[in-house]
Amino acid sequence: MSSENNEELIEHVEKKQKLEESTPSGSKTESMNSKPKANALLINPKQRGNPLIKHITGVPYEYSEMIPDYIVGPASCILFLSLRYHQLNPDYIHDRLKTLGSSFNLRVLLVQVDVAEPHNSLKHLTRICILADLTLMLAWSAEDAGKIIETYKAYENKPPESIMERSESAPYTKLVNALTSVRSVNKTDAMTLLSTFGTFEAIVKAPLDALSLCPGFGTQKAQRLHKALHEPFLRSSK
Numbered sequence: 001m002s003s004e005n006n007e008e009l010i011e012h013v014e015k016k017q018k019l020e021e022s023t024p025s026g027s028k029t030e031s032m033n034s035k036p037k038a039n040a041l042l043i044n045p046k047q048r049g050n051p052l053i054k055h056i057t058g059v060p061y062e063y064s065e066m067i068p069d070y071i072v073g074p075a076s077c078i079l080f081l082s083l084r085y086h087q088l089n090p091d092y093i094h095d096r097l098k099t100l101g102s103s104f105n106l107r108v109l110l111v112q113v114d115v116a117e118p119h120n121s122l123k124h125l126t127r128i129c130i131l132a133d134l135t136l137m138l139a140w141s142a143e144d145a146g147k148i149i150e151t152y153k154a155y156e157n158k159p160p161e162s163i164m165e166r167s168e169s170a171p172y173t174k175l176v177n178a179l180t181s182v183r184s185v186n187k188t189d190a191m192t193l194l195s196t197f198g199t200f201e202a203i204v205k206a207p208l209d210a211l212s213l214c215p216g217f218g219t220q221k222a223q224r225l226h227k228a229l230h231e232p233f234l235r236s237s238k
Helices: 003-022 051-055 083-088 092-100 119-132 142-154 160-167 171-180 187-197 200-205 208-212 219-230
Strands: 041-043 061-063 070-073 076-082 106-112 135-139
Touching (some): 070 142, 083 092, 083 119, 106 142, 171 200, 208 219
Parallel strands (some): 041 061, 076 106, 106 135
Antiparallel strands (some): 070 076
16 A cells, blocks of 8 residues: 555544544434533433423533432432332332442432322331431422422532522421411421322311321311311401
């Protein structure tokens, strides 16, 4: 082969190498081998099709091959779990935690409550979270779950005070504060009521026997709550 042909071959190989280096493997820009953006929420490709993703609108995101379901910061990750799926596959979360190991300083287990009777499963998951050093977060819909993930990412570099300032005005916090204003009803009771009935309206309309069946409620506490919710507002006369 002539020296001229050798030079053409070398030039062709060099061009091919440069092209391969500049083009991520795969046909999409969200390829697993492409370098992720510094400020992007990273999503495990196994989460494709999860309805919560369409509710993540306030932060940029891209897909990347990784162990957690979502990475919201350099040392913060989220595992997503549907409670319905957990009841069908109770060993799933154990396998995920074994794979995750001790990685990440902040490890969140985001559970979407999508079953009618979540209490036993939530108790079990709470115990797992305590033993595995996980923060348990509950979402009542796909939209809630998406917004929780979005908030973790949006507040990645914000001081705690900026979150605390808004927490008292959040609708969920207002509901908890309203329920705990009833004597002997604590925050755990309030969360139990909201997880059982879903809305404040449903709690108000719930019969006395349904309230008394809630975990942590006895007849006396249920009667006190029921009376407080149905007692007419009186205007004091001068």
